[in-house]
Amino acid sequence: MKKDIVKPSTLPGFMELLPPDQILFNKMLDIIRENYEKFGFLPIDTPVIEKAEVLLAKGGGETEKQIYRFEKGDTDLALRFDLTVPLARYVAQHFSELTFPFRRYHIGKVYRGEKSQKGRFREFYQCDIDIVGNETLGIINDAEIPSVIYSTFKDLGFDSFTIKINNRKVLKGFFLWLGIEDSTEVLRTIDKLGKIGLEGVKKDLTEQGLDNDTIDRVVEFINIKGTNEEKLQSLKDLGIENDIFNEGLKELTDVNHYVETFGVPKENYIIDLTIARGLDYYTGTVYETFLNDYPNIGSICSGGRYEDLAGFYTKQKLPGVGISIGLTRLFYQLMEANLIETIDNSLTKIIIIPMEECLDKAIEAASTLREHNINTQIYTEKGKMGKKFGYADKQNIPYTLIIGTEEVKENKYTLRDMTTGEQSLLPMEELLLRLK
Amino acid sequence: MKKDIVKPSTLPGFMELLPPDQILFNKMLDIIRENYEKFGFLPIDTPVIEKAEVLLAKGGGETEKQIYRFEKGDTDLALRFDLTVPLARYVAQHFSELTFPFRRYHIGKVYRGEKSQKGRFREFYQCDIDIVGNETLGIINDAEIPSVIYSTFKDLGFDSFTIKINNRKVLKGFFLWLGIEDSTEVLRTIDKLGKIGLEGVKKDLTEQGLDNDTIDRVVEFINIKGTNEEKLQSLKDLGIENDIFNEGLKELTDVNHYVETFGVPKENYIIDLTIARGLDYYTGTVYETFLNDYPNIGSICSGGRYEDLAGFYTKQKLPGVGISIGLTRLFYQLMEANLIETIDNSLTKIIIIPMEECLDKAIEAASTLREHNINTQIYTEKGKMGKKFGYADKQNIPYTLIIGTEEVKENKYTLRDMTTGEQSLLPMEELLLRLK
Numbered sequence: 001m002k003k004d005i006v007k008p009s010t011l012p013g014f015m016e017l018l019p020p021d022q023i024l025f026n027k028m029l030d031i032i033r034e035n036y037e038k039f040g041f042l043p044i045d046t047p048v049i050e051k052a053e054v055l056l057a058k059g060g061g062e063t064e065k066q067i068y069r070f071e072k073g074d075t076d077l078a079l080r081f082d083l084t085v086p087l088a089r090y091v092a093q094h095f096s097e098l099t100f101p102f103r104r105y106h107i108g109k110v111y112r113g114e115k116s117q118k119g120r121f122r123e124f125y126q127c128d129i130d131i132v133g134n135e136t137l138g139i140i141n142d143a144e145i146p147s148v149i150y151s152t153f154k155d156l157g158f159d160s161f162t163i164k165i166n167n168r169k170v171l172k173g174f175f176l177w178l179g180i181e182d183s184t185e186v187l188r189t190i191d192k193l194g195k196i197g198l199e200g201v202k203k204d205l206t207e208q209g210l211d212n213d214t215i216d217r218v219v220e221f222i223n224i225k226g227t228n229e230e231k232l233q234s235l236k237d238l239g240i241e242n243d244i245f246n247e248g249l250k251e252l253t254d255v256n257h258y259v260e261t262f263g264v265p266k267e268n269y270i271i272d273l274t275i276a277r278g279l280d281y282y283t284g285t286v287y288e289t290f291l292n293d294y295p296n297i298g299s300i301c302s303g304g305r306y307e308d309l310a311g312f313y314t315k316q317k318l319p320g321v322g323i324s325i326g327l328t329r330l331f332y333q334l335m336e337a338n339l340i341e342t343i344d345n346s347l348t349k350i351i352i353i354p355m356e357e358c359l360d361k362a363i364e365a366a367s368t369l370r371e372h373n374i375n376t377q378i379y380t381e382k383g384k385m386g387k388k389f390g391y392a393d394k395q396n397i398p399y400t401l402i403i404g405t406e407e408v409k410e411n412k413y414t415l416r417d418m419t420t421g422e423q424s425l426l427p428m429e430e431l432l433l434r435l436k
Numbered sequence: 437m438k439k440d441i442v443k444p445s446t447l448p449g450f451m452e453l454l455p456p457d458q459i460l461f462n463k464m465l466d467i468i469r470e471n472y473e474k475f476g477f478l479p480i481d482t483p484v485i486e487k488a489e490v491l492l493a494k495g496g497g498e499t500e501k502q503i504y505r506f507e508k509g510d511t512d513l514a515l516r517f518d519l520t521v522p523l524a525r526y527v528a529q530h531f532s533e534l535t536f537p538f539r540r541y542h543i544g545k546v547y548r549g550e551k552s553q554k555g556r557f558r559e560f561y562q563c564d565i566d567i568v569g570n571e572t573l574g575i576i577n578d579a580e581i582p583s584v585i586y587s588t589f590k591d592l593g594f595d596s597f598t599i600k601i602n603n604r605k606v607l608k609g610f611f612l613w614l615g616i617e618d619s620t621e622v623l624r625t626i627d628k629l630g631k632i633g634l635e636g637v638k639k640d641l642t643e644q645g646l647d648n649d650t651i652d653r654v655v656e657f658i659n660i661k662g663t664n665e666e667k668l669q670s671l672k673d674l675g676i677e678n679d680i681f682n683e684g685l686k687e688l689t690d691v692n693h694y695v696e697t698f699g700v701p702k703e704n705y706i707i708d709l710t711i712a713r714g715l716d717y718y719t720g721t722v723y724e725t726f727l728n729d730y731p732n733i734g735s736i737c738s739g740g741r742y743e744d745l746a747g748f749y750t751k752q753k754l755p756g757v758g759i760s761i762g763l764t765r766l767f768y769q770l771m772e773a774n775l776i777e778t779i780d781n782s783l784t785k786i787i788i789i790p791m792e793e794c795l796d797k798a799i800e801a802a803s804t805l806r807e808h809n810i811n812t813q814i815y816t817e818k819g820k821m822g823k824k825f826g827y828a829d830k831q832n833i834p835y836t837l838i839i840g841t842e843e844v845k846e847n848k849y850t851l852r853d854m855t856t857g858e859q860s861l862l863p864m865e866e867l868l869l870r871l872k
């Protein structure tokens with residue numbers, strides 16, 4: 001029987017890493033998870049496949065076109081395209097078993113069959129946190145979120161980043177006051193400020209039919225400068241008599257105050273009145289996070305406050321606030337920009353290279369090291385010593401343990417530090433001390 | 437606009453846990469991962485979606501019927517149904533970039549659209565390790581695998597379990613010697629020994645057309661008793677002159693010797709000549725693992741040696757040995773049997789309950805605790821103190837920190853141990869010491 005060979009390949013838009021990079025990716029995942037847990041968020045893990053009817057309850061929009069949807073038997077299925085819809089379904093479904101405010105984190109893969117292009121992925125990790133209230137949720141929660149962002153990105157090794165904060169009510173109220181009932185288009189234009197510049201914004205707004213006077217007021221608004229406190233004062237000074245605006249201003253003022261109490265340094269957050277977030281979904285505070293030296297990467301962590309999480313699944317009103325880190329895309333961009341240190345990419349601490357006749361001694365040593373929670377590999381294949389050392393070299397493992405007849409006789413081990421090249425003959429006790 | 441409400445529910449066969457159980461599940465995942473890393477296995481993470489042509493290269497069998505397969509655009513896609521096929525594709529695809537023996541672990545979800553029934557899942561976690569050689573792979577690797585199983589299940593909290601070891605070559609050679617060319621059916625029958633008993637096996641073999649004399653030899657073979665060493669001696673004493681049998685016997689003898697060197701206690705492994713593993717795939721050593729007190733749960737960790745991992749993707753010969761833990765099913769069964777301790781199921785160490793006017797102090801305390809890597813939640817919602825304590829109670833968090841005006845004045849904190857009910861007024865320094 002002739003065996004056909006199928007060319008081994010993955011689909012475009014699906015990231016697959018070699019172990020050294022996978023280790024770095026997993027370290028980032030771990031740091032994110034540790035931080036989420038440090039702030040008291042609880043894990044959930046929902047199915048990747050759900051009923052299409054459930055996942056698409058909201059319907060419409062760009063997302064629906066991108067969804068992986070298919071039938072199995074006579075069930076209409078879909079793969080989750082974010083972690084927010086599953087959260088809404090989860091909270092509605094398990095409502096009576098949860099304690100509110102419900103603080104959950106969820107790290108998992110989501111799927112979007114979008115057009116394949118560089119840096120866009122069809123399968124990617126999202127790392128989400130949300131705080132969901134039952135009927136109400138205090139504004140302090142909106143101030144706690146930036147402290148999670150700060151702590152997480154600090155631990156990920158970033159120093160120079162800025163969390164930009166705004167409030168959709170301030171925007172909405174301001175535009176209502178200007179007589180613009182539906183501010184969706186205007187907000188979309190303002191969101192593009194970074195890309196199209198102030199002149200582009202003016203042009204867009206003119207095309208939308210705004211008069212020059214109104215456009216001047218919009219420009220004045222998005223031009224508000226100064227410290228956070230000065231910006232808040234300028235907003236107050238606009239003298240806008242609109243309830244939504246003033247509610248938003250109060251919230252933004254509170255968030256600004258408590259973000260500092262939560263320990264986020266002044267240089268790491270800023271009120272930015274041009275941040276709107278594309279999604280209709282958000283109704284209050286919104287966040288975006290930028291690496292100061294790499295603005296082109298775009299926002300690396302975004303989110304905001306919404307007033308009703310699960311209206312498609314329950315009549316219960318569930319306001320919430322949350323953020324998401326799209327780790328697959330972030331990792332890809334950091335790699336492209338050479339921003340990931342690839343030095344510390346071995347999980348294995350030591351590899352044992354025994355001479356053939358010393359295998360028993362080597363296995364015993366491996367067992368002892370592992371009992372002491374030292375990640376240990378043992379090279380047991382037959383072959384020349386040169387080949388064995390070559391293997392150890394390629395693996396980037398920091399230490400090699402050499403065991404030959406001499407070592408067996410003395411009941412000692414030759415430890416080689418692969419960075420310095422230094423070698424020392426040690427008994428097991430000292431070896432353990434050195435490696436811990 | 438009337439909003440239709442969609443009933444929030446998951447599909448049958450998809451496990452979804454509440455946070456307290458999810459925490460326990462994740463702890464098991466972590467322990468498995470730590471152990472895999474301790475033995476020098478490297479992580480990989482492959483796409484859940486692959487080309488159907490690639491995943492089904494082997495074709496046929498039960499699995500193909502169960503697969504989730506669908507089209508997107510004009511691409512024929514499938515969800516992975518195990519982690520072995522993706523490993524084969526991965527090793528073939530990245531062959532030149534990997535170092536052999538390639539030791540990888542992979543923990544991820546796989547999908548099988550099988551008939552939904554109690555304890556069977558359509559989405560489940562597999563936790564796999566494999567050691568893959570280039571052209572050859574020494575038998576010592578087969579002896580190292582049980583030490584990974586032992587270490588992992590020990591750390592998972594199991595004391596009384598048995599790793600059963602056999603070798604397919606011993607079986608194959610024995611049956612060839614009996615004149616049975618294709619032993620697939622006979623092996624399948626022997627595999628059912630636990631279920632159908634010795635009489636059932638005899639009946640099945642008669643139906644397969646074996647004569648009484650042959651059946652007697654088969655029964656004699658599977659009745660071989662004693663210590664591992666006695667069993668090996670009995671096999672030798674059969675005086676079988678068949679190369680495959682003798683190669684298998686040599687391998688089994690070596691594995692038995694080195695398993696002990698690798699530190700697996702005598703009481704935790706046994707040579708069991710009736711273990712065959714259903715899959716055609718295995719060609720040498722095979723493993724199954726049973727909880728001594730709960731044999732009905734079936735094997736909780738199985739695997740074996742195969743001589744060619746990736747023949748469908750490459751001409752390179754890639755022998756390997758590996759095991760898999762099906763964690764979703766195992767977790768479900770442990771829960772059903774009440775074998776999971778649900779006491780230690782809070783990730784959060786402390787929850788801060790401030791009186792309303794002491795919010796700033798509470799936020800500062802939360803930040804300090806978190807800076808010291810203590811998982812901390814702060815209850816910031818408005819409401820009566822009773823409600824706040826109720827929330828703390830329900831969360832199963834071991835400590836509560838109470839901050840009122842008195843505490844603020846004294847710059848101290850009231851720590852309440854939720855297990856003992858003991859309260860103490862402490863300055864931050866002492867608080868940190870107590871919680872670490």
